[in-house]
Amino acid sequence: MLPDLPLEPVLELVGVFVSGLSGALAAVRKQFDVFGVVVLAWAAGLGGGLLRDVFLGAVPPVGISDWRLIGTAAVAGLTMYFFHPSLVRARRAIVVLDAGALALFTVVGTVKGLEYGAVPVAAVFVGVFTGVGGGVLRDLLTGEVPVVLHHRQLYAIPSLLGAVAIAGLWALEAYTTVTSLLVVVAVFAVRVLALQFRLNAPGPWREPTSRG
Amino acid sequence: MLPDLPLEPVLELVGVFVSGLSGALAAVRKQFDVFGVVVLAWAAGLGGGLLRDVFLGAVPPVGISDWRLIGTAAVAGLTMYFFHPSLVRARRAIVVLDAGALALFTVVGTVKGLEYGAVPVAAVFVGVFTGVGGGVLRDLLTGEVPVVLHHRQLYAIPSLLGAVAIAGLWALEAYTTVTSLLVVVAVFAVRVLALQFRLNAPGPWREPTSRG
Amino acid sequence: MLPDLPLEPVLELVGVFVSGLSGALAAVRKQFDVFGVVVLAWAAGLGGGLLRDVFLGAVPPVGISDWRLIGTAAVAGLTMYFFHPSLVRARRAIVVLDAGALALFTVVGTVKGLEYGAVPVAAVFVGVFTGVGGGVLRDLLTGEVPVVLHHRQLYAIPSLLGAVAIAGLWALEAYTTVTSLLVVVAVFAVRVLALQFRLNAPGPWREPTSRG
Numbered sequence: 077m078l079p080d081l082p083l084e085p086v087l088e089l090v091g092v093f094v095s096g097l098s099g100a101l102a103a104v105r106k107q108f109d110v111f112g113v114v115v116l117a118w119a120a121g122l123g124g125g126l127l128r129d130v131f132l133g134a135v136p137p138v139g140i141s142d143w144r145l146i147g148t149a150a151v152a153g154l155t156m157y158f159f160h161p162s163l164v165r166a167r168r169a170i171v172v173l174d175a176g177a178l179a180l181f182t183v184v185g186t187v188k189g190l191e192y193g194a195v196p197v198a199a200v201f202v203g204v205f206t207g208v209g210g211g212v213l214r215d216l217l218t219g220e221v222p223v224v225l226h227h228r229q230l231y232a233i234p235s236l237l238g239a240v241a242i243a244g245l246w247a248l249e250a251y252t253t254v255t256s257l258l259v260v261v262a263v264f265a266v267r268v269l270a271l272q273f274r275l276n277a278p279g280p281w282r283e284p285t286s287r288g
Numbered sequence: 289m290l291p292d293l294p295l296e297p298v299l300e301l302v303g304v305f306v307s308g309l310s311g312a313l314a315a316v317r318k319q320f321d322v323f324g325v326v327v328l329a330w331a332a333g334l335g336g337g338l339l340r341d342v343f344l345g346a347v348p349p350v351g352i353s354d355w356r357l358i359g360t361a362a363v364a365g366l367t368m369y370f371f372h373p374s375l376v377r378a379r380r381a382i383v384v385l386d387a388g389a390l391a392l393f394t395v396v397g398t399v400k401g402l403e404y405g406a407v408p409v410a411a412v413f414v415g416v417f418t419g420v421g422g423g424v425l426r427d428l429l430t431g432e433v434p435v436v437l438h439h440r441q442l443y444a445i446p447s448l449l450g451a452v453a454i455a456g457l458w459a460l461e462a463y464t465t466v467t468s469l470l471v472v473v474a475v476f477a478v479r480v481l482a483l484q485f486r487l488n489a490p491g492p493w494r495e496p497t498s499r500g
Numbered sequence: 501m502l503p504d505l506p507l508e509p510v511l512e513l514v515g516v517f518v519s520g521l522s523g524a525l526a527a528v529r530k531q532f533d534v535f536g537v538v539v540l541a542w543a544a545g546l547g548g549g550l551l552r553d554v555f556l557g558a559v560p561p562v563g564i565s566d567w568r569l570i571g572t573a574a575v576a577g578l579t580m581y582f583f584h585p586s587l588v589r590a591r592r593a594i595v596v597l598d599a600g601a602l603a604l605f606t607v608v609g610t611v612k613g614l615e616y617g618a619v620p621v622a623a624v625f626v627g628v629f630t631g632v633g634g635g636v637l638r639d640l641l642t643g644e645v646p647v648v649l650h651h652r653q654l655y656a657i658p659s660l661l662g663a664v665a666i667a668g669l670w671a672l673e674a675y676t677t678v679t680s681l682l683v684v685v686a687v688f689a690v691r692v693l694a695l696q697f698r699l700n701a702p703g704p705w706r707e708p709t710s711r712g
Contacts, residue, residue: 114439140413201564225536280531324649352625
């Protein structure tokens with residue numbers, strides 16, 4: 077949890093809701109039944125935190141024990157199930173909101189790792205898992221290769237930079253509400269700018285002969 | 289473990305055996321070698337309990353430490369490997385027995401969660417994971433989208449209702465051998481009736497235009 | 501860790517590097533971006549140990565907390581990304597080195613399980629998971645059915661025999677640097693001989709009619 081940040085629980089619920097919508101949308105497209113849509117909303121919204129908590133030994137994970145988070149994911153799933161066509165038109169907004177969830181989850185996850193006494197590199201890992209893990213679970217459960225691994229879009233990279241920044245602030249004893257919020261905003265900004273200007277990671281390796 | 293229930297260990301072995309058959313059958317159909325068939329029997333028979341134990345911090349999980357359960361799953365795998373054609377003819381019986389495993393695993397899993405001090409919502413989750421998790425692992429390891437997420441059959445829903453019933457009985461201090469067995473029977477009955485009368489969950493979202 | 505074995509940390513880094521190459525190669529073939537290639541190197545090189553540590557409650561797992569191991573996997577990923585064509589020509593060498601990683605990871609994993617007080621069957625399981633788990637994760641993340649389950653090559657079997665041997669030595673108080681190294685060499689030898697002479701596990705079940 078971010079310290080002294082009254083908005084943080086609300087932001088976390090918003091993040092779960094938005095990520096849950098992305099999971100539910102993938103399930104609707106795969107013709108899952110209503111139960112499957114809700115499960116995918118749960119997996120995408122809470123799966124990253126689930127991996128984080130398992131890796132930290134924080135059991136049972138909040139993804140199965142915090143009814144506010146679980147209920148929020150379920151509402152996201154039902155919302156997408158019933159209002160699918162309207163929400164598809166709002167797809168652009170969902171992608172931008174998802175960038176906010178990525179930023180927030182990364183920071184919350186890294187901080188939880190540090191609070192559990194993990195070494196910095198482990199805290200960075202659980203932060204990135206918290207940020208991108210839900211999407212990976214969503215893709216595996218719908219039979220897709222995880223999009224974060226091959227799509228070239230800058231998604232995991234801003235998460236990684238944000239997690240490193242939090243671990244650095246923590247080590248320098250400069251971690252405060254203000255600095256952590258700055259990191260959230262920075263991760264969000266990098267992700268949105270990457271979307272806007274199509275900044276990509278180096279793509280698949282190409283045969284030299286294919287360039288000629 | 290169900291309290292004062294001498295039959296429970298025997299029932300659990302039967303449940304592992306039947307679930308193991310379903311995993312081994314999926315492996316035989318995918319042309320796995322004998323090792324793969326045994327692994328799939330293990331994953332389907334013990335994978336749900338494995339997730340449960342990881343989420344509860346009950347390590348090492350019984351799925352890798354209880355040689356009776358592991359041996360039972362291995363026998364299920366070898367049985368399917370060698371007697372595949374005969375067992376395929378018994379497919380209907382396997383499906384009905386699998387409903388019994390679903391019911392038993394759900395109750396055993398929920399009770400274990402409560403015994404480990406999990407909040408009721410977490411106990412319900414680990415109960416459902418125990419009931420359906422093996423099938424999900426089976427499907428992921430054979431390259432299939434988990435059937436429980438899209439098949440519309442009532443499979444996870446009776447498990448969920450059963451887990452909620454156990455958590456409710458526990459909270460009301462009405463959890464006894466008799467009431468827990470009633471829940472096992474009820475989950476089994478709902479699942480079998482759903483099979484018999486083809487009761488389904490609401491299916492995939494359909495475009496309004498596709499109805500015209 | 502193997503006792504009194506100064507070479508062991510070095511051998512473990514070599515094992516992570518070689519396994520990481522196999523993961524990165526799978527990612528390059530799937531046209532993953534550079535981030536995906538590095539993640540697959542990490543998953544293949546450290547995923548087995550990750551499962552081991554989660555099942556033993558040894559959190560956070562070394563796969564996310566030991567920067568030497570993580571850095572080695574990342575270097576393997578980048579090496580494959582940039583020098584893919586040369587490395588493909590060295591494919592035979594990678595397969596042989598991977599047999600060494602299988603042997604070493606199996607022994608290290610089984611010993612860690614025993615050191616954590618796991619019963620012998622659980623130690624054997626975590627040893628095999630350590631040996632073959634990285635390859636399973638690699639396959640799942642690239643959308644493939646795990647090759648260890650259907651390819652018939654002797655891969656998990658030598659790992660299983662090696663883990664059983666270590667647990668036996670431990671129970672007989674005959675576990676020493678020399679005996680553990682003998683097990684590593686034996687697992688390696690069985691695997692390489694199986695490759696050389698195409699020794700296979702019993703394959704998929706075949707219909708009797710298909711033989712006629």
